[in-house]
Amino acid sequence: MSEDPRRAPGADLHVWTAALAEALGVDPAVVDVAEVLDVAGDVAHQVARPAAPLSLFVAGIAVGAAGGDEAAVADVLARVRAAAASWAADDTGSPTP
Structure with a gap:
């Protein structure tokens, strides 16, 4: 060991x-560990566990495309959280970003 x-x-x-x-x-400085883990937890519980790392990977690409600053991080994480919540609330299977 x-x-x-x-x-x-x-x-x-x-x-x-x-x-x-x-x-x-x-x-x-743009990585808020607690917030990222909270969003991953929301996705894991409202969508599916395997969706958490995939969602955060896609979020990372989106943050990079948006410039990678703190505002982009906050916006993208909020949108992921909203999409997960709408996925859980909507039985059509489509996220609403």
Whole structure:
């Protein structure tokens, strides 16, 4: 078993996020870990668990296309959250962005 604290249960997500952001050339200041996890949780519960990582991947592409700043992040995450809520409330199977 590894003694590496990065692999311990409950490893610091903020440290991982900052390291990943740096490796990918993303400003870690625009990544609100709690908000991203909350949105992923909403998608997982209102759509399906496998939809959470897929949704956040698509959201990341949308944020990048919108300029990648904090306003774009907030807007896209709000739209993902709204789409998940409408998916859960609407039995037609279509998200309403």
